[in-house]
Every structure is written in structure tokens, then in C-alpha cells.
Amino acid sequence: MPEAEHGIPLKELCPHATEVVRELQQAGYQAYIVGGGVRDLLLGKAPKDFDVATDATPEEVHDIFPRCRLIGRRFRLAHVRKRGNLIEVATFRGPHDGEEGNGSANGRILRDNVFGTVEEDAIRRDFTINAMFLDPVSGEIRDYVGGYQDLCERRLRLIGDPETRYREDPVRLLRAARFAAKLGVEPDAESEEPIRRLAVLLEDVPPARLFEEVCKLFLTGHAMRSMESLQRFGLSSTLFPVLPESDKPGGVIIGPLLKAALENTDQRIAEEKPVTPAFLLAALFWLPVKAGTERRMAAGESEHEAILNAAEEVFYAQSRRTSVPKRFTAVAKQIWAIQPRFAKTSGKRWTRIFREPKFRAAYDFLLLRAVEDPALEELGAFWTQAQESRPMEAPAPAPSGPRKRRRRRPRSRNRKRA
Incomplete structure (x- = not known):
């Protein structure tokens, strides 16, 4: 042409x-x-x-x-x-x-x-x-x-025999779901039929490569449509085995918190604002972390300890399917660990939470939790007002003036020379 x-x-x-x-x-x-x-x-x-x-x-x-x-x-x-x-x-x-x-x-x-x-x-x-x-x-x-x-004609069609091509590279299953979400194309009947049946092949794909595909699915401006596409083709539970399964084959439960996070991510990308996988991971895996935290607290662990242990458990289980770099899991854990501290709104030390490096991300996550649990709306409003009425505390300035020289200990006379 x-x-x-x-x-x-x-x-x-x-x-x-x-x-x-x-x-x-x-x-x-x-x-x-x-x-x-x-x-x-x-x-x-x-x-x-x-x-x-x-x-x-x-x-x-x-x-x-x-x-x-x-x-x-x-x-x-x-x-x-x-x-x-x-x-x-x-x-x-x-x-x-x-x-x-x-x-x-x-x-x-x-x-x-x-x-x-x-x-x-x-x-x-x-x-x-x-x-x-x-x-x-x-x-x-x-x-x-x-x-x-x-x-x-907005048609998505594999070249050659679809089952053979999916088996050659199972990531094509995710690519089909991503193209349907991103481009608005529809797989033809022959290309769509094997997807749900061959989803198990994703278990053989290196976890690092699958994490790259997760970022393409959720961090390129069509996160909500990508999740809907994964659900439609029955790929969600295979890609995210730690999430609770839904009554649909291959599907997972998507709560209001995750849905709001996916929509907010798409909006930020549309507005050309920065996004990070860490916050999305915090929303994506909150349900299993929350369930693990409640189970551990019932066994006698403190809330802070229970959250961190539950987070470690969830990320370890998920890493066998999609490896997540520590720089992202560490931030997600910080966001989760700060959540119990929002309940402390009085006393002498409640304002120290403003000094936390991930306070803003944790606060945004609290507002997402309020979408799922209306009982938290009042708490979210309190912290919104607290930020408006109280400026962020700057870190203490470094001490000025000359540094004091450290006194050297006298050398023992009995010490043998080398």
C-alpha cells in the first residue's frame, strides 16, 4: 500500500x-x-x-x-x-x-x-x-x-492455529486481553476459544516477564478495561493466585477499593501525572493482606506486626507467579503499615504521622478504604482537615557551628608494636 x-x-x-x-x-x-x-x-x-x-x-x-x-x-x-x-x-x-x-x-x-x-x-x-x-x-x-x-474491522486474529501459537508463547494470552482493552478490538471466535482453557500455561512463564506484562496492563491508561478483559477471558485468578476467586471460572473478586484505584490510575495517566506500581499493588493485594491481618490479630499478634507479616506472606505467594521488585513491595508495605496509625487522632504524638515519607500515599489509600467501608469516611475527613489546618512539619535543621573534635583514646604503652 x-x-x-x-x-x-x-x-x-x-x-x-x-x-x-x-x-x-x-x-x-x-x-x-x-x-x-x-x-x-x-x-x-x-x-x-x-x-x-x-x-x-x-x-x-x-x-x-x-x-x-x-x-x-x-x-x-x-x-x-x-x-x-x-x-x-x-x-x-x-x-x-x-x-x-x-x-x-x-x-x-x-x-x-x-x-x-x-x-x-x-x-x-x-x-x-x-x-x-x-x-x-x-x-x-x-x-x-x-x-x-x-x-x-476492529478484529483481533492470531496468525496460524491459535492453540499452537498460544502454546508457543503463553504471554500472547495476556496480549489478547490487553489489545482488547487498549485498542477496542474483538478476538475472532477461533482466537478467543482457547484463551480460558489455556490460562494454566501462564504458570510456565518466568515471573519477571509476567510482572512486565502486569505493568503494561495497568499502567498505560486502560487499567480498568484491562481488569475487565482479564475477568472476561478467565485469566485473573491464574495471574493473581493470592486474590479471592469469584463465582465465575478464572475470575477474582474486585472490590470497590480496587475499582476506584484502577479508575484513579487511568485518570492520572490521562492528566499526565506520575503513577507508581507500588500504590497499585497496595490496592490490588489489599483484600488478602486485610484477611491475613485479621487472622493473625485473632491469634494474638499486634495490628502493626500482623499487617507486616500478612504482607510478607501475600507477596511471597504472589512472587511465584509475578515477581515484584522490592522497591515496590517496600512502599506498599509502608502504605499498609501506616493505616492503623490514622485511628490515633489525639494525644501528644499523633501529628508525628505527618513526618512519614509515605504519608501522602497512605492518606490517599485511606480515602480509597473509605470508598469500600463508609465507616471510615469520618476518619478520612478528619485527616483531610488536619492537613488543611496544619502545615507539614519540616525535618529539624542540622546543627550549626563548628563540629567538636572527638578525643582520641591514649594508646596503651604495653601494646606491642607491629
Whole structure:
């Protein structure tokens, strides 16, 4: 398709990706912008990034861009930097050879560095809407699998046999749910049918990779729709095994607190305000932490100790499915641990809570709890008024004046010299 037909203005393309493509083409190789960047431009959205595909091998890409980095074992890639911008360059993939050691017992591809042509690479991609190749120099789009028509009809369709493709990479199950939420596309019957049945395959995906997918689901502006999509396709309980299951197969219980947190996250992203996984995790796992806290308090633990122990228990159980970096779990624990202190509204030391580094996040979480438990509304109003009438206390200034020299102890005369 020429530029006049697909309508993507070349000036909207990333100039650094265009430069990488042009240099590869000048060296005698084929090169295109591929994947989600082309798809988003056709939908009128701003792409998050621009990836490049070429028939040059990673080593040949390195010869053209000597300062690039070759990464990956399962998929060998080149990371090319242009004026501080990272462009990912992948070699066209060919048909998987099925050699022993390249796959697992359930069909998942563990290693895949078989190179091929642009047509073979298109067939190897997951969904048709992600398999279009844009030449930013000529302006042409190459579409070998009907992705343009599917995108026009808002249809999500896997390339090849759906069950085989899901087994090759179970993360495609989550990608189907995310695209349905983000793009408003609907899976065709053949692509949707195996999702709920194959959800168990997510248990074989490395936990670190699943955490990346969780961030894409909930921290890119469509968190509420993503949760609804996970519920619809029966993926929630497999992805979050610590959450209480609902009466629907594969679903979990979503309380008012979590729903409000997801909606607030979407609103903050729409307003271009910062968001952090830590606060979302605090809302996501509050129900099991709350249940664990009540159980431990009934056994005799203090509320503070019970919250921290319950939090540790929940994160340990969840880490076997999605690993969560400690920098996020630590903040979530702080938010939870401050909650009991909000009940102390009198005495000499109640204002010390203002000095807590995570006070504001904990206060916002208290307001979310009030959405779920109206009995906390009065307490939330108290702390809102307390902040308005009392400025935040600044940390005590460092002592001024010269520092006193520390007296050195006299050396013992009986000590033997070395």
C-alpha cells in the first residue's frame, strides 16, 4: 500500500528509527518499521516506540552500528542508540526448526534464532494487526496476512492455529486481553476459544516477564478495561493466585477499593501525572493482606506486626507467579503499615504521622478504604482537615557551628608494636 492509500504522514514517524532504516537500506539490506508502531499510527494513536526489522543478521547490524549492543538468548536482538533514543532492531525470523532443546513439553519456544525472509517473518508474528511492515523511506506498507483489513474491522486474529501459537508463547494470552482493552478490538471466535482453557500455561512463564506484562496492563491508561478483559477471558485468578476467586471460572473478586484505584490510575495517566506500581499493588493485594491481618490479630499478634507479616506472606505467594521488585513491595508495605496509625487522632504524638515519607500515599489509600467501608469516611475527613489546618512539619535543621573534635583514646604503652 502506498502512502496515499494508508494515510500515515511520514513526518509523524520517529526520525531516529527512520535513520536506522535508511542506513540499513543504504548498506544493501531490507529494513522496515514493524509491529505496534505501525498499528498505532493507523489507529491515530501516538506509538510508544518504533521497532525495526531487517534481513541483516545481528552481527551484520553490529558491523553497521559498531556501538550497538547485541542482547538476548531466546531472541537475538540489536539495541541501536541514536541521539539518546533506543531503537530495537530484530532480524527477520523464519519457520521454527523444532530442534531438540528449542522448545518445552507444552509447546513453548525457548530458543528461536532461525532467520528468514520478510514474508516468513510476517507469518511468525502473533496477531495480524502487529504484522505490517512500513518503509519510512518510500512510504509503503507491506501486509502479508490481512492485518490492515482486520484493523479496519476492529478484529483481533492470531496468525496460524491459535492453540499452537498460544502454546508457543503463553504471554500472547495476556496480549489478547490487553489489545482488547487498549485498542477496542474483538478476538475472532477461533482466537478467543482457547484463551480460558489455556490460562494454566501462564504458570510456565518466568515471573519477571509476567510482572512486565502486569505493568503494561495497568499502567498505560486502560487499567480498568484491562481488569475487565482479564475477568472476561478467565485469566485473573491464574495471574493473581493470592486474590479471592469469584463465582465465575478464572475470575477474582474486585472490590470497590480496587475499582476506584484502577479508575484513579487511568485518570492520572490521562492528566499526565506520575503513577507508581507500588500504590497499585497496595490496592490490588489489599483484600488478602486485610484477611491475613485479621487472622493473625485473632491469634494474638499486634495490628502493626500482623499487617507486616500478612504482607510478607501475600507477596511471597504472589512472587511465584509475578515477581515484584522490592522497591515496590517496600512502599506498599509502608502504605499498609501506616493505616492503623490514622485511628490515633489525639494525644501528644499523633501529628508525628505527618513526618512519614509515605504519608501522602497512605492518606490517599485511606480515602480509597473509605470508598469500600463508609465507616471510615469520618476518619478520612478528619485527616483531610488536619492537613488543611496544619502545615507539614519540616525535618529539624542540622546543627550549626563548628563540629567538636572527638578525643582520641591514649594508646596503651604495653601494646606491642607491629
